[in-house]
Amino acid sequence: MTEARPDLCVLIPVFKDQSGLIETLEVLGRESHPFDIVVVDDGSPQPVTCAESYGPHAVTLMRLDRNRGIEHALNAGLEAILARGYPHIARLDCGDLPLPGRFARQEDFLKANPRVGMVGTWARCVDDDGNYMFTLRFPVDHDEMLRKQRYVPALLHPTIMIRAEALRDIGLYSDRYKTAEDYDLFVRMGRNWRLANIPEVLTQYTISATGTTAARRKRNLVARFRVQRDNFSARDPHAWAGMARTLLFMAIPFGWLNAVKKKAWK
Structure with missing residues (x-):
């Protein structure tokens, strides 16, 4: 039986901040509240990496082919989140x-x-x-x-x-x-x-x-x-x-x- 999708998705843009991303994801992994995570790599020269899940939370990693600015990374993530039907979207930046x-x-x-x-x-x-x-x-x-x-x-x-x-x-x-x-x-x-x-x-x-x-x-x-x-x-x-x-x-x-x-x- 497929688990129901949570009501919340957390959106994290990232550019050249692998350590900050992992710090934030590891803290999110300790959260019990249900949510999924979308990470958008805004064209980092060395692509960022992360696991497919942290704790109970599934992670989608999107990679943009070039750096165009945070507003484009955010919109790419939002389009994916809205298409999946999450009613609520939370924001975090790497290291926060x-x-x-x-x-x-x-x-x-x-x-x-x-x-x-x-x-x-x-x-x-x-x-x-x-x-x-x-x-x-x-x-x-x-x-x-x-x-x-x-x-x-x-x-x-x-x-x-x-x-x-x-x-x-x-x-x-x-x-x-x-x-x-x-x-x-x-x-x-x-x-x-x-x-x-x-x-x-x-x-x-x-x-x-x-x-x-x-x-x-x-x-x-x-x-x-x-x-x-x-x-x-x-x-x-x-x-x-x-x-x-x-x-x-x-x-x-x-x-x-x-x-x-x-x-x-x-």
């Missing part, structure tokens, strides 16, 4: 870890709140060595989240779980805002569906001093500004303030911001 109970809490939340299209969590932020830095606490009320998104994303990408029905409604990731594809998706989701965050630390998120978070910060801010510009409302003072804030942050060194966060967000 779900803390115990995350997936069960998010699935229960989506089932209890049918108008919520996307739900995130708070996050414990660590450095490359796993040392605690600070905690990211996001608003939980939909209207407050929409206000925040005039300034910055109101969810953290690797913490989210998406309702497949909502994703079919608004469409997949856009390639118009490279490095801010998540911000654009959150903004579009908030127009048609309610957004939410669970006010619990349920994800561990790595802030790398040498990775894309620091190296691509300026590019990310430019892309964020474009999302704000393309969704601008002249009658909304938060829209003006949000664009001004993004321009200001382009002039502030990344290290200074992290130092402030370490002191203010403990």
Whole structure:
């Protein structure tokens, strides 16, 4: 007898990060909550490898023939997940870890709140060595989240779980805002569906001093500004303030911001 497919699929894009991928998969393998996993190798020069299952969770490894950017890798994975009919999709990046109970809490939340299209969590932020830095606490009320998104994303990408029905409604990731594809998706989701965050630390998120978070910060801010510009409302003072804030942050060194966060967000 064929086992029923779980309601959840976890989507993990990867590019040249074999060790981070295995770290995340091994933690997922210890989770008892039912889910499958789709890993998308975004054209790594040395293709990544992984087992066909971790713990009770089946893994599908997709390989793209060339590196085109995370939004294309995510969309390739989403198309496969949607075609298989999973009602819920969770996101993780390599090296980021779900803390115990995350997936069960998010699935229960989506089932209890049918108008919520996307739900995130708070996050414990660590450095490359796993040392605690600070905690990211996001608003939980939909209207407050929409206000925040005039300034910055109101969810953290690797913490989210998406309702497949909502994703079919608004469409997949856009390639118009490279490095801010998540911000654009959150903004579009908030127009048609309610957004939410669970006010619990349920994800561990790595802030790398040498990775894309620091190296691509300026590019990310430019892309964020474009999302704000393309969704601008002249009658909304938060829209003006949000664009001004993004321009200001382009002039502030990344290290200074992290130092402030370490002191203010403990």
